Amino acid sequence: MFYLFLLIIAGSVFFTFKLKKPALLAVPIGALFVFVLVQIAMVPLGFFETVKFIFSLR
Numbered sequence: 001m002f003y004l005f006l007l008i009i010a011g012s013v014f015f016t017f018k019l020k021k022p023a024l025l026a027v028p029i030g031a032l033f034v035f036v037l038v039q040i041a042m043v044p045l046g047f048f049e050t051v052k053f054i055f056s057l058r
């Protein structure tokens with residue numbers, strides 16, 4: 001999984017400079033957001049209960 005994120009980051013930086021579109025730098029952040037949502041969805045509790053539990057941790 002780590003290498004996949006490295007590949008996404010490297011590709012994003014490469015295409016940002018090649019295509020001159022700085023908006024492509026948001027792709028790794030979006031990938032991390034999707035990864036977090038998938039990990040939350042894998043928990044056997046309901047979505048909102050899981051989110052409440054995560055934010056209640058100290």
